[in-house]
Amino acid sequence: MTTLHGLLVDLEPFVPAFHQEKMHAYWNNESRLWATMGDCEPTTRAQIARIHEERSGARERGYTGVHFMMRARDGNIIGSIGLNWVDYWNRTAWLGAWIGEKDYWGGGHGTDALLLTVDYAFRWLDMRRLCLGTMDINERAQRNVEKAGFRFETRERKAALVNGRWIDALNYGLLRDDWPGREALVDQLGLREKAERRYGKGD
Amino acid sequence: MIEGKLVDLVPFEDDFAIHMETWMNEEAWFRARLWERREPHTEDDVKKFIEKMEKSERGALIGFQSKDGDPIGGVIFDHEWQRVRKADAMFFAGDTRYEGTDEHLDGLLMLLRYCFETRNLHRLDASALAFDEVRIDLLRRAGFVHEGTLRQHIRYDGDYVDVEMFGILAEDWPGYEQKVAALDLQPSGIEPKPKPEKKDDKETEAGEAKS
Ligand SMILES: CC(C)(COP(=O)(O)OP(=O)(O)OC[C@H]1O[C@@H](n2cnc3c(N)ncnc32)[C@H](O)[C@@H]1OP(=O)(O)O)[C@@H](O)C(=O)NCCC(=O)NCCS
Numbered sequence: 001m002t003t004l005h006g007l008l009v010d011l012e013p014f015v016p017a018f019h020q021e022k023m024h025a026y027w028n029n030e031s032r033l034w035a036t037m038g039d040c041e042p043t044t045r046a047q048i049a050r051i052h053e054e055r056s057g058a059r060e061r062g063y064t065g066v067h068f069m070m071r072a073r074d075g076n077i078i079g080s081i082g083l084n085w086v087d088y089w090n091r092t093a094w095l096g097a098w099i100g101e102k103d104y105w106g107g108g109h110g111t112d113a114l115l116l117t118v119d120y121a122f123r124w125l126d127m128r129r130l131c132l133g134t135m136d137i138n139e140r141a142q143r144n145v146e147k148a149g150f151r152f153e154t155r156e157r158k159a160a161l162v163n164g165r166w167i168d169a170l171n172y173g174l175l176r177d178d179w180p181g182r183e184a185l186v187d188q189l190g191l192r193e194k195a196e197r198r199y200g201k202g203d
Numbered sequence: 204m205i206e207g208k209l210v211d212l213v214p215f216e217d218d219f220a221i222h223m224e225t226w227m228n229e230e231a232w233f234r235a236r237l238w239e240r241r242e243p244h245t246e247d248d249v250k251k252f253i254e255k256m257e258k259s260e261r262g263a264l265i266g267f268q269s270k271d272g273d274p275i276g277g278v279i280f281d282h283e284w285q286r287v288r289k290a291d292a293m294f295f296a297g298d299t300r301y302e303g304t305d306e307h308l309d310g311l312l313m314l315l316r317y318c319f320e321t322r323n324l325h326r327l328d329a330s331a332l333a334f335d336e337v338r339i340d341l342l343r344r345a346g347f348v349h350e351g352t353l354r355q356h357i358r359y360d361g362d363y364v365d366v367e368m369f370g371i372l373a374e375d376w377p378g379y380e381q382k383v384a385a386l387d388l389q390p391s392g393i394e395p396k397p398k399p400e401k402k403d404d405k406e407t408e409a410g411e412a413k414s
Contacts, residue, residue: 039286089240090358128363129355154351154368158326161287171368173354 004068004120006112007186007195011068011081011120018069019052022077026100031079035098037135037169038162064088066125070099070113073199078104081113083121091128093121097141106140108194114148115191118174119182128176135160136168147189150174205317208383209309209390210267210275212317215253219266219274221399224249226276226297234335235295237357237366256281262290265317267310273395275301278314280327288325290318292371294341303337304391309383311345315371316379325373332357333365344386347371 004011026032027043058065067082079099086093095117097110121127132150134141146152150172158166186192195202205212213219226232227244244252256264262281268274279293292314296307318324329347331338343349347369355363376382 037287087238090238090356090363092356131353131356151354153353156326156328156350156368156370157348158372159287159289159328159370171351171353173356175355 004116006116007191008073008107008109008112008198009078009116010071010073011113011116012071014067014069014080015077018077018080019048022079022100023052024048026079026098029100030102031098031100033162034135034138034141035096037160038167068113068117070097070109072104072109073195073202076101076104078109081110081117083117083125086121086125086127088125091126093125093127093130095121095130095132097144107198108189108191110141110144111147111189112191112195114144115182115185118148118179122176122179130174132172132174134170134172135162136170137162142170145172148174148185149179151178205313207267207309207313207316207379208388209306210269210313212278212313213266213268215256215264215266215277218399219277220250220253221401222274222297223253223277226295227252229297229299231276231295231297231299231302234332234338235293237330237332237359241358265314267306267313269306269393269395270390271395273393274298275306276310278310280314280318280322280324283322283324288323290324290327292318292327292329298396300393301391303341304393305386305388306391306393308341308344308386309388311341312379312382312386315345315376315382319373319376320379327371329369329371331367331369332359333367339367342369345371346375346377346382348375 002013024045027048033040064086065082065084066086067080069077070079070081072078078101081097083093084096097113099105099110118130121130132145151174152170153173154171156169159169160167224246227249233239233241253264256262261283262279264277264279266274266277276295276297280290281293283290294311294314296302301307315327318327329342331342348371350368350370353366353368356366357364
């Protein structure tokens with residue numbers, strides 16, 4: 001079973017529609033700038049198809065990343081989350097999340113997805129440390145990862161360029177020894193209530 | 204060749220390529236490339252690494268040598284990010300006699316000089332194992348600023364150790380001439396080592412016996 005079931009989202013294998021439609025939308029809307037630290041180059045379907053094709057062959061070339069598609073409780077595909085680089089030697093991995101649908105920001109979906117991914121990385125990939133980078137101006141992402149237990153570790157000065165301004169990049173780290181477990185955080189963060197408020201009572 | 208005060212930057216080939224078979228198995232290498240698996244590097248691994256860097260569009264491996272032509276080690280910029288004009292900076296004294304000397308420091312300064320003054324980069328990143336005082340001292344003297352610590356980030360000899368992260372911006376860099384004058388670099392007087400023996404080309408076939 002490779003689907004990770006959460007309360008607001010499920011993390012699933014990608015479906016073709018994601019690459020054919022969603023990716024094109026996400027690469028051309030505001031979410032792109034937040035997810036890529038400032039890039040917003042208008043991107044054609046043909047370019048997306050090429051990028052997708054190149055990525056599909058990456059594993060054979062030694063790429064170790066693991067990615068999931070994010071589907072909200074209402075059935076809509078809303079983005080992706082995953083480990084961009086899994087370093088099995090140092091047992092460290094870099095995480096990244098990208099919700100491409102603005103309507104789903106700030107409602108707990110990212111937290112739910114992050115907890116599932118962290119849990120997966122510790123329990124199935126035997127990672128002992130996870131890292132995550134974001135921008136100084138991305139307060140939503142900062143709040144999101146801090147809630148999940150990540151600690152601020154480094155500030156790279158002027159490491160991103162966004163709309164003509166130099167922005168600091170922030171890196172966060174989470175050690176497995178400090179992780180209270182997904183269940184504990186689901187309770188502590190009131191994710192069940194959050195899910196109920198948005199989607200009503202369910203399974 | 205790009206001429207510096209105590210060292211010159213030269214193409215990474217000939218004697219450098221031969222020395223590299225030793226260098227890439229030295230402790231100094233693994234402290235510079237701290238995320239790498241601790242595994243023996245065969246001749247073939249070394250050749251592949253040099254080739255990979257040669258072909259890279261986002262980085263390069265450059266040799267640095269003393270004024271009397273003694274190969275000291277290498278400097279690397281890698282993962283150059285065009286849009287943001289930043290890259291990772293790495294340097295190692297393969298000849299460990301030079302570890303922590305002003306020649307070692309000048310190698311790093313020459314990398315900064317090339318990256319900022321020729322390549323027009325805006326920012327460089329560097330890292331060091333928390334206990335690697337020599338490297339941290341060299342980074343600081345070159346003008347890198349400590350920007351934080353990645354906790355227990357790297358496997359090292361039965362333990363997981365912290366990594367100190369550093370960055371330097373083009374605006375932090377006063378220019379090579381000024382930097383060198385301010386640091387008052389002095390040659391260490393280390394005797395050049397004998398030139399390595401040239402390899403016989405036929406010898407490479409012996410690699411097949413490996414399996
Ligand atoms: C970052 C992202 C994955 C987070 O997911 P999310 O579902 O929006 O996050 P959550 O709702 O779980 O958590 C965000 C928190 O920040 C808060 N928040 C939202 N907007 C904020 C803002 N502008 N400033 C400060 N806090 C903000 C939310 O209220 C929430 O905190 P709360 O639960 O205490 O109320 C998602 O927003 C996203 O993909 N954004 C676009 C791309 C991106 O930024 N990717 C990450 C790059 S590192």
